[in-house]
Amino acid sequence: MERYLFCISFNGSSYFGWQVQKNCVTVQSVVQDAVEAVFGSRINVKACSRTDSGVHANNFYFHMDLNLKISLNRLIFVLNNKLPQDVVLKSVKKVEKNFHARYSVKKKEYIYKIWTGKFKNPFLKGLVLNYFRKIDLKRILKAAKFLVGKHNFSSFCGSGSSVLEKTRTIYLLDAYFEGEMLIFKIVGDGFLYNMVRIIVGTLLEVSEGVLKPEDVKKILEKKDRKFAGRTVKAAGLYLNEVTY
Amino acid sequence: MERYLFCISFNGSSYFGWQVQKNCVTVQSVVQDAVEAVFGSRINVKACSRTDSGVHANNFYFHMDLNLKISLNRLIFVLNNKLPQDVVLKSVKKVEKNFHARYSVKKKEYIYKIWTGKFKNPFLKGLVLNYFRKIDLKRILKAAKFLVGKHNFSSFCGSGSSVLEKTRTIYLLDAYFEGEMLIFKIVGDGFLYNMVRIIVGTLLEVSEGVLKPEDVKKILEKKDRKFAGRTVKAAGLYLNEVTY
Numbered sequence: 001m002e003r004y005l006f007c008i009s010f011n012g013s014s015y016f017g018w019q020v021q022k023n024c025v026t027v028q029s030v031v032q033d034a035v036e037a038v039f040g041s042r043i044n045v046k047a048c049s050r051t052d053s054g055v056h057a058n059n060f061y062f063h064m065d066l067n068l069k070i071s072l073n074r075l076i077f078v079l080n081n082k083l084p085q086d087v088v089l090k091s092v093k094k095v096e097k098n099f100h101a102r103y104s105v106k107k108k109e110y111i112y113k114i115w116t117g118k119f120k121n122p123f124l125k126g127l128v129l130n131y132f133r134k135i136d137l138k139r140i141l142k143a144a145k146f147l148v149g150k151h152n153f154s155s156f157c158g159s160g161s162s163v164l165e166k167t168r169t170i171y172l173l174d175a176y177f178e179g180e181m182l183i184f185k186i187v188g189d190g191f192l193y194n195m196v197r198i199i200v201g202t203l204l205e206v207s208e209g210v211l212k213p214e215d216v217k218k219i220l221e222k223k224d225r226k227f228a229g230r231t232v233k234a235a236g237l238y239l240n241e242v243t244y
Numbered sequence: 245m246e247r248y249l250f251c252i253s254f255n256g257s258s259y260f261g262w263q264v265q266k267n268c269v270t271v272q273s274v275v276q277d278a279v280e281a282v283f284g285s286r287i288n289v290k291a292c293s294r295t296d297s298g299v300h301a302n303n304f305y306f307h308m309d310l311n312l313k314i315s316l317n318r319l320i321f322v323l324n325n326k327l328p329q330d331v332v333l334k335s336v337k338k339v340e341k342n343f344h345a346r347y348s349v350k351k352k353e354y355i356y357k358i359w360t361g362k363f364k365n366p367f368l369k370g371l372v373l374n375y376f377r378k379i380d381l382k383r384i385l386k387a388a389k390f391l392v393g394k395h396n397f398s399s400f401c402g403s404g405s406s407v408l409e410k411t412r413t414i415y416l417l418d419a420y421f422e423g424e425m426l427i428f429k430i431v432g433d434g435f436l437y438n439m440v441r442i443i444v445g446t447l448l449e450v451s452e453g454v455l456k457p458e459d460v461k462k463i464l465e466k467k468d469r470k471f472a473g474r475t476v477k478a479a480g481l482y483l484n485e486v487t488y
Contacts, residue, residue: 011366
């Protein structure tokens with residue numbers, strides 16, 4: 001048996017997140033269905049992270065132990081034939097036996113897409129947050145600086161999380177326009193439940209004038225979710241890259 | 245009563261085309277639902293054309309006679325609030341009483357999108373034709389030239405059409421890449437049933453070597469659908485613009 005690392009891209013619109021759940025179609029369940037169709041047995045795959053219902057991924061990783069008798073290119077081809085159109089296998093590579101898709105993660109990069117065009121874009125349904133107010137990018141970037149670095153992110157952790165240690169390091173937090181699309185990019189060593197969505201929601205409230213940029217520093221210090229801004233919807237969130 | 249011309253953009257993935265049908269959700273039915281919600285009565289709208297199930301539009305036009313008591317900007321705002329996210333009203337303008345969204349059309353422009361990337365793009369589900377064979381753009385463009393001009397397009401008309409006069413003029417037929425997306429653009433004074441989809445299917449067969457570029461001229465002369473290439477799927481087709 002050898003260990004293989006798989007990289008997929010998926011449109012999460014039609015899925016109840018990654019993780020297998022009873023009576024729900026999840027990305028993991030369609031991946032395991034495809035693997036079963038190819039190998040004849042159900043193999044448990046270990047993923048780089050969970051994702052919420054409706055969240056997307058440009059690059060999402062999982063590993064699997066296989067006794068492979070076909071080439072990796074052939075494996076990619078046959079698995080893609082079994083996968084639905086909104087889940088695509090991009091690459092597979094052999095890794096060390098002690099490699100783990102989740103525990104070997106060094107950094108994760110998320111992006112959050114906000115459509116700011118005059119009208120909704122009908123071709124981006126489920127893929128963006130639609131937002132029609134003026135964006136004050138200067139205020140957003142000023143506020144974002146307070147979040148970069150090693151902090152206790154309790155104020156930016158959604159309720160329902162059972163994680164006890166809430167210190168994380170954010171290496172980069174940027175916001176920029178690509179045409180009419182506002183993109184938030186955030187790189188960190190790990191993220192708490194809903195953390196990216198609460199950070200984006202809080203930075204939008206800074207843009208709106210509800211919060212001052214300096215308030216973000218105070219919110220961090222409170223270590224209490226109720227002081228941060230709203231949780232923006234899942235649709236705009238993409239796991240963009242994972243560094244091992 | 246004044247006559248108004250409306251321009252909408254829609255993602256046709258979830259609709260059984262434009263035209264109202266029994267027991268089907270169509271773009272026309274959701275538009276008329278929105279109009280009814282705003283004006284309190286069901287108003288029949290007259291469209292620039294029908295579209296098939298799954299076909300999209302960047303700019304699609306219809307007219308309606310209204311006794312309007314609010315500004316056009318307000319009308320756009322309230323109608324967009326009643327429309328689903330995949331149907332967007334972009335503009336409304338007053339036109340002459342004898343203007344007709346269908347009969348006043350001078351030119352129509354369609355585009356057809358073909359995704360040629362190494363892997364399917366999960367975010368373009370329902371929005372493109374996925375195509376993994378090599379594209380010979382030179383052969384396509386050579387063949388396309390035979391279709392430009394005024395011709396009897398019987399060979400490029402889908403069965404099930406009741407139209408008798410099958411002469412149409414094509415002003416432009418182009419094909420080009422935008423990154424990994426192959427785009428066909430076609431402008432004409434009018435199009436027969438499935439005409440664009442059969443033209444694209446035929447040009448792909450020229451690219452594949454099944455047909456020679458010069459065969460397209462012979463196919464036109466046959467005036468018989470069975471000599472042209474396949475009908476490509478609806479998902480890649482967009483009504484792009486209408487000239488009045």
